[in-house]
Amino acid sequence: MPPTQSRPLTQQEISREIAEQARAHADSGVVSSHPDRDYAPYRSSLLRHPKQPLVVLDDPEAAELSGPVFGVTDVTDLDHDLTRQHLAEPLGERITVTGRVLDRAGRPVAGQLVEIWQANASGRYAHQRDQHPAPLDPNFSGVGRCLTGGDGEYSFTTIKPGAYPWRNHENAWRPAHIHFSLFGTAFSQRLVTQMYFPGDPLFAYDPILQSVTDNAARERLVAAYDHELSRSEWSLGYRWDIVLDGPGATLTEDRLGTEAAR
Amino acid sequence: MTRSVPVEPTPSQTVGPFYGYALPFAGGGQVAPADCPDAITLHGIVRDGAGQPVPDALIETWQPAPAGASAPSGSMRRDPVTGRHLGRNGVDFTGFGRVATDADGRFCVRTLPPPAAKPYVSLCVFARGLLHHLFTRAYLAAPEGEPLLAALEPERSATLLARQERAGVFRFDITLQGEKETVFLDFQS
Numbered sequence: 001m002p003p004t005q006s007r008p009l010t011q012q013e014i015s016r017e018i019a020e021q022a023r024a025h026a027d028s029g030v031v032s033s034h035p036d037r038d039y040a041p042y043r044s045s046l047l048r049h050p051k052q053p054l055v056v057l058d059d060p061e062a063a064e065l066s067g068p069v070f071g072v073t074d075v076t077d078l079d080h081d082l083t084r085q086h087l088a089e090p091l092g093e094r095i096t097v098t099g100r101v102l103d104r105a106g107r108p109v110a111g112q113l114v115e116i117w118q119a120n121a122s123g124r125y126a127h128q129r130d131q132h133p134a135p136l137d138p139n140f141s142g143v144g145r146c147l148t149g150g151d152g153e154y155s156f157t158t159i160k161p162g163a164y165p166w167r168n169h170e171n172a173w174r175p176a177h178i179h180f181s182l183f184g185t186a187f188s189q190r191l192v193t194q195m196y197f198p199g200d201p202l203f204a205y206d207p208i209l210q211s212v213t214d215n216a217a218r219e220r221l222v223a224a225y226d227h228e229l230s231r232s233e234w235s236l237g238y239r240w241d242i243v244l245d246g247p248g249a250t251l252t253e254d255r256l257g258t259e260a261a262r
Numbered sequence: 263m264t265r266s267v268p269v270e271p272t273p274s275q276t277v278g279p280f281y282g283y284a285l286p287f288a289g290g291g292q293v294a295p296a297d298c299p300d301a302i303t304l305h306g307i308v309r310d311g312a313g314q315p316v317p318d319a320l321i322e323t324w325q326p327a328p329a330g331a332s333a334p335s336g337s338m339r340r341d342p343v344t345g346r347h348l349g350r351n352g353v354d355f356t357g358f359g360r361v362a363t364d365a366d367g368r369f370c371v372r373t374l375p376p377p378a379a380k381p382y383v384s385l386c387v388f389a390r391g392l393l394h395h396l397f398t399r400a401y402l403a404a405p406e407g408e409p410l411l412a413a414l415e416p417e418r419s420a421t422l423l424a425r426q427e428r429a430g431v432f433r434f435d436i437t438l439q440g441e442k443e444t445v446f447l448d449f450q451s
């Protein structure tokens with residue numbers, strides 16, 4: 001473990017650690033889609049990752065191979081549009097984010113809950129503990145939900161979040177991102193992640209994004225700008241597909257039928 | 263659209279510090295329907311590697327419907343008038359709970375006892391500082407020969423056993439790191 005610091009680390013020091021981690025992972029030859037929980041450049045991980053290896057469980061009867069079910073009572077029609085939750089429109093660049101949720105076999109995850117949360121256009125969360133001196137927007141809460149459709153598709157209308165500072169190290173800034181929470185058909189497929197915007201100059205400096213050390217895996221966290229999704233004189237469109245890891249429940253024909261009917 | 267199979271997964275990222283206004287919901291820990299006489303309380307403290315409580319963790323609990331049928335929806339019922347959370351419908355058992363830890367690192371859910379054949383509540387732990395969630399199980403009973411418990415050293419399997427404090431109240435602490443580190447599970451296979 002690195003020694004306790006009496007002063008905040010500089011970006012240069014963090015960037016050096018990020019580069020060392022990238023090199024070590026490349027040398028190991030092991031390609032991992034997910035970040036190591038033990039990733040020192042992200043300082044909050046130091047005391048919050050297990051030291052023991054995970055216990056691999058291969059149990060076809062495991063309760064985790066089924067999962068919670070969500071339905072029409074769990075969302076309202078306005079939840080997918082974060083620009084329509086208040087009296088007036090929020091400030092910022094109006095965008096749509098759309099894509100499909102799939103499992104590892106490429107099958108759509110239908111009828112499941114997608115939740116998002118994000119900072120406003122100025123990079124401020126509507127959260128008491130966010131004291132970044134950027135303005136709150138009375139017309140933006142930054143929370144959305146929807147159910148995926150029969151083909152696994154989801155869609156949100158929102159505004160592009162701003163970058164924001166944090167205290168991992170001196171002059172630390174998070175690239176703009178939207179937090180996503182996803183459910184599959186099995187609890188073992190649960191995923192919480194963050195979607196980034198293409199071409200953000202902050203990518204290289206951010207230990208949270210860089211904790212995904214494989215280049216191809218990291219790119220899977222970045223949405224694509226899709227001009228076909230942009231709407232004339234209204235909004236810019238981004239596409240982001242999500243693939244849930246972990247063994248999934250086998251969908252019965254009956255359940256597939258129910259979900260397609262939703 | 264053609265895709266190579268299997269498809270490469272989307273990486274996990276930390277839940278961060280600011281999920282609190284987005285993910286927890288009213289009644290998130292009230293999994294048992296109202297007036298269920300056999301409902302149980304499962305509570306505990308999440309601690310880090312220095313033994314300090316983790317005040318910004320999010321715990322999700324899952325257990326299938328008792329008869330093995332697919333659980334009903336309605337964990338997060340919403341009021342179509344105000345958009346606010348309504349709480350559950352008071353009858354169905356959805357099997358899903360979600361609670362944020364408080365300033366003492368404590369979480370608490372009130373649920374139904376899991377079936378004797380699978381005497382555990384599954385938990386998923388998210389937190390600022392945790393780049394990838396962790397799965398564990400709170401066993402309310404330890405039947406002879408239970409495959410997971412039997413495969414572990416006694417001091418490790420002990421971390422999966424909820425301790426009964428009094429009738430219907432079980433304590434299950436989660437230690438993310440260090441001495442008495444909780445056993446966390448990997449379902450990849």
Ligand SMILES: [Fe+2]
Pocket residue numbers: 119174177179278280
């Ligand atoms: Fe964030």
